[in-house]
Amino acid sequence: MSQTRCLWCGEPLRFIPGKGWVHQDGKLYKEVRRQHCPYCKSRKIIDKGKTGLCLNCNSTFDLYYDDHCAMPDRRSR
Ligand SMILES: [Zn+2]
Ligand SMILES: [Zn+2]
Numbered sequence: 001m002s003q004t005r006c007l008w009c010g011e012p013l014r015f016i017p018g019k020g021w022v023h024q025d026g027k028l029y030k031e032v033r034r035q036h037c038p039y040c041k042s043r044k045i046i047d048k049g050k051t052g053l054c055l056n057c058n059s060t061f062d063l064y065y066d067d068h069c070a071m072p073d074r075r076s077r
Contacts, residue, residue, distance in 0.1 A: 006030070007071040021070045029066035037061070 004013050006023065009030055013021045022028050034052060037045055042056035045063075052063035 004072045006068075007073040008068045013070055013072055021072050023070050028070050030068050030070070031064040032067040033064055034061070 004015075004021070005011065006013050006021075009023075011023055011030070013023065014026070016022050016026070020028070023030050025031075034045065036043055037052075037054035037056060037059065038061050039059050040054065040057040042054055044055040045052045046055060047063060048060075050063055051060050053060050
């Protein structure tokens with residue numbers, strides 16, 4: 001059986017009955033870690049677990065955000 005990959009990130013997808021296609025971590029949405037502060041775009045952020053703290057503007061924000069929904073790549077190859 002050929003592996004189905006996500007159209008957006010290329011990660012192999014898993015099929016969960018009743019739920020559909022999910023990423024390897026079992027989540028429909030791909031969580032992506034922020035590289036910049038969402039407010040001032042500074043890269044000087046520190047990791048506080050699930051939240052991030054910006055050293056530039058001192059704001060806190062969710063460090064991970066939902067980037068995209070799992071989408072099986074159905075292109076023939
Ligand atoms: Zn993906
Ligand atoms: Zn900031």
